[in-house]
Amino acid sequence: MLPAQFFPGQDSLSWIFQIIFTLLFIVMIFYGQRIQMYVMIREIEGSLLRLKFIRDEGRKIAIKTIKETGKPEVDPTKRVDQFLEYVTIPPQSMDPAGIVWKLEHILDVREDRFKDDVKLMAPAADETNINNLENTLEAAAALNIIYKVIRHFYILGKKTLSLYIIMQIQMILPLIMREAEAYASALKAFSFGQPIGDGAGALVAAKLMHGHRKQKIEKDCVVAKVPLEGRTAYVIKAEGPGGNVGKPGEAIKRVVEKNDGKISAIIMIDAALKLEGEKPGEIAEGVGAAIGGPGTEQYKIEESILKYKIPINAVIIKEDIGDAVSPMRKEIFDATEVAVETVKRVIKERTKEGDTIIIAGIGNSIGVGQ
Amino acid sequence: MSEEIERTARRFSSIVLIVIIVVLVLSLTALYQAYELYLTNDPTVGYYLLIGFVGLALSTYMLFQTRRRIQGFTLKTPPITTTIVCSKCGLKNVRNFERGDYILKELGPCTKCEGTMMISAIYREVKQKGKKEKVFT
Numbered sequence: 001m002l003p004a005q006f007f008p009g010q011d012s013l014s015w016i017f018q019i020i021f022t023l024l025f026i027v028m029i030f031y032g033q034r035i036q037m038y039v040m041i042r043e044i045e046g047s048l049l050r051l052k053f054i055r056d057e058g059r060k061i062a063i064k065t066i067k068e069t070g071k072p073e074v075d076p077t078k079r080v081d082q083f084l085e086y087v088t089i090p091p092q093s094m095d096p097a098g099i100v101w102k103l104e105h106i107l108d109v110r111e112d113r114f115k116d117d118v119k120l121m122a123p124a125a126d127e128t129n130i131n132n133l134e135n136t137l138e139a140a141a142a143l144n145i146i147y148k149v150i151r152h153f154y155i156l157g158k159k160t161l162s163l164y165i166i167m168q169i170q171m172i173l174p175l176i177m178r179e180a181e182a183y184a185s186a187l188k189a190f191s192f193g194q195p196i197g198d199g200a201g202a203l204v205a206a207k208l209m210h211g212h213r214k215q216k217i218e219k220d221c222v223v224a225k226v227p228l229e230g231r232t233a234y235v236i237k238a239e240g241p242g243g244n245v246g247k248p249g250e251a252i253k254r255v256v257e258k259n260d261g262k263i264s265a266i267i268m269i270d271a272a273l274k275l276e277g278e279k280p281g282e283i284a285e286g287v288g289a290a291i292g293g294p295g296t297e298q299y300k301i302e303e304s305i306l307k308y309k310i311p312i313n314a315v316i317i318k319e320d321i322g323d324a325v326s327p328m329r330k331e332i333f334d335a336t337e338v339a340v341e342t343v344k345r346v347i348k349e350r351t352k353e354g355d356t357i358i359i360a361g362i363g364n365s366i367g368v369g370q
Numbered sequence: 371m372s373e374e375i376e377r378t379a380r381r382f383s384s385i386v387l388i389v390i391i392v393v394l395v396l397s398l399t400a401l402y403q404a405y406e407l408y409l410t411n412d413p414t415v416g417y418y419l420l421i422g423f424v425g426l427a428l429s430t431y432m433l434f435q436t437r438r439r440i441q442g443f444t445l446k447t448p449p450i451t452t453t454i455v456c457s458k459c460g461l462k463n464v465r466n467f468e469r470g471d472y473i474l475k476e477l478g479p480c481t482k483c484e485g486t487m488m489i490s491a492i493y494r495e496v497k498q499k500g501k502k503e504k505v506f507t
Contacts, residue, residue, distance in 0.1 A: 057445050195492050241472030327450050333493040369474035
């Protein structure tokens with residue numbers, strides 16, 4: 001009786017269905033993983049095509065902007081392609097003592113090299129445009145490297161037919177695509193010189209120092225002595241409106257040394273990555289050096305505050321990676337006003353009248369004057 | 371190598387299109403067959419109806435997916451707004467962003483008073499699309 005259960009009835013259609021299902025079952029047993037792998041490869045292929053499109057668009061935007069603002073005599077395409085392939089080799093960390101200064105030196109050399117190259121590509125560009133072009137090219141280079149890394153894993157996965165190589169890239173692909181889209185919007189913002197979300201901290205500092213005498217301090221940074229709530233505030237930001245982040249760590253160190261360490265508090269304002277579910281433009285307060293990047297500037301600030309035991313406060317404006325590098329959202333712009341009020345409240349609560357304080361607005365100053 | 375990817379994608383797209391068309395034709399045939407069997411009161415009409423509708427739904431879905439893929443290949447430029455305000459009388463002027471604009475840039479005298487016009491804000495407005503997500507606060 002039991003074997004009869006496995007066989008269909010007398011009509012031919014039931015037989016056909018039974019055969020199809022049995023065949024499908026056998027195929028799935030032997031080729032299930034391979035089919036799954038091809039589905040993943042297909043998904044990566046689609047994303048890779050989009051990445052290639054974004055990368056090529058980025059390259060085109062960079063070349064077009066150089067031609068428009070730099071008025072080069074020769075076609076800059078070859079130099080741009082060379083720029084996109086630049087590599088920066090980080091210092092050896094087997095003996096970590098002194099690595100901060102080695103890294104800083106490498107980054108300085110890299111920046112000087114980038115600037116020199118941009119000047120060669122765009123001889124007619126002024127300082128602001130040179131900074132913006134440098135940022136544009138860096139965003140294009142980031143897109144190029146993202147595309148190449150994904151392509152590497154895609155080809156490697158196809159060559160080895162390893163499910164695990166393909167699977168690991170397929171799993172992180174949505175996050176990589178988000179980052180690539182963010183760089184694509186950054187590229188447009190940089191080429192037009194529009195303020196970006198990352199510049200929220202610099203904008204807060206700009207609002208505080210506006211109307212007061214500014215002077216250049218350290219590389220690409222400005223400082224203004226501002227009377228604020230009965231205290232003397234040294235407000236520091238990267239010099240705008242060109243795209244640069246300056247060396248705020250060095251600038252803070254200089255101001256602290258100039259005042260023989262007699263600083264009652266340091267307040268740092270910076271944009272920080274929000275978690276999903278948090279609203280863009282939310283403000284959070286805390287302690288510590290609110291600064292991103294490779295870590296060299298944070299190290300300098302921490303060294304200075306430790307030497308003189310200066311309390312350090314942080315005000316952060318939350319945003320996601322897409323908002324940080326794309327043109328500034330209204331919510332983030334509005335949040336800078338709230339951040340100004342927060343800074344004033346922190347000053348009143350944490351310091352006394354007559355004290356000297358430092359306020360540092362961290363971030364890319366593209367599209368933000370002072 | 372990138373040409374190879376493009377070629378593979380193009381080849382795949384045409385294969386997908388052929389598969390969609392074949393499935394569509396077969397499902398329509400199955401539906402017609404179901405109609406003929408219905409007229410003769412054949413009990414297998416249900417099978418054909420099932421095959422026909424499943425095939426139709428599948429091919430429509432695949433076609434929709436292919437279309438969405440093609441639409442996705444653009445880089446959108448969001449509109450950026452520049453707000454200009456007179457520091458003295460507060461006259462406000464809002465316009466689209468122009469190259470060379472930056473926050474706190476002075477643009478010259480005000481048209482209403484003797485104050486100075488200055489760019490006070492540059493931002494993009496993001497319209498929330500789709501249904502509202504359930505937020506756990």
